[in-house]
Amino acid sequence: MVIHPHDLIEVSNLKYLSLNEDKEWVTASLRRTPFVVVRRADPSADGYIPVGVRGQERNQREAAFLDPKGVCQIVSPYAIAKRQMWNFLSTERRQQPVLQLMDVVAEMMADWRWGPAGSAGFEIATGCPAVKASSDLDLVIDGSEAIDYSTAEGLLRKLEQLDVRIDIQLEVKEGAYVLREILERRTSTVMLRTSSGPRLVRNPWQ
Structure with a gap:
């Protein structure tokens, strides 16, 4: 599986996402639109993909890591x-x-x-x-x-x-x-x- 920064990933199940902390807007956003964007960062030690979650507001951006098992589809720019x-x-x-x-x-x-x-x-x-x-x-x-x-x-x-x-x-x-x-x-x-x-x-x- 080849991924690059800016790629959008549809997440098959939110259980595959690793978040620093539970935020209400993050969960709501992912339930509404289960897509994350690949961040320009090194993968975690266990091979998780660095991603970001978008909220509806400009200041709502959350860093996370995604288990490759949770990749449903990838959409590149x-x-x-x-x-x-x-x-x-x-x-x-x-x-x-x-x-x-x-x-x-x-x-x-x-x-x-x-x-x-x-x-x-x-x-x-x-x-x-x-x-x-x-x-x-x-x-x-x-x-x-x-x-x-x-x-x-x-x-x-x-x-x-x-x-x-x-x-x-x-x-x-x-x-x-x-x-x-x-x-x-x-x-x-x-x-x-x-x-x-x-x-x-x-x-x-x-």
């Missing part, structure tokens, strides 16, 4: 984009600014392996309302191969013309970079976000 799963949402929900833009974003990103993460990815994959009128759009791009900087700069310029703020993480084998930080870096190093914490590197594809 790339699968969401490939299948254009936002088309399965109700017409009413697609009026939200972030969701309204998905077809336009898909057209702009046609030459990339990409997908939505964050609240947009969660709502599109689960059907559970998570996006608000003020929500940003979080995207991930497959950065396993070195990107062409001028092409990436052109993409950012096009995305910046849209009516919502868009944040893009470039996923590589060792972790992730913020695309904007790579393109705008003013020093010889850039921040790589890894499962064991951030570190500065000189060449993103070394």
Whole structure:
């Protein structure tokens, strides 16, 4: 079983989740929508998957670990984009600014392996309302191969013309970079976000 940060996992039974403490909103959220998101952290000593639970409020985020036996299905951001799963949402929900833009974003990103993460990815994959009128759009791009900087700069310029703020993480084998930080870096190093914490590197594809 291969999983990556930002993947959404449907949990077959809540008994497979290990939580630091019982919180009423966590249980309620999981019963309503039994999905967790894979965190960028090392697995536990017994091989449990680091995941996070989303609540309805922005400050409701809970770290947990999931026994691999509890994995029912995995939905990656790339699968969401490939299948254009936002088309399965109700017409009413697609009026939200972030969701309204998905077809336009898909057209702009046609030459990339990409997908939505964050609240947009969660709502599109689960059907559970998570996006608000003020929500940003979080995207991930497959950065396993070195990107062409001028092409990436052109993409950012096009995305910046849209009516919502868009944040893009470039996923590589060792972790992730913020695309904007790579393109705008003013020093010889850039921040790589890894499962064991951030570190500065000189060449993103070394």
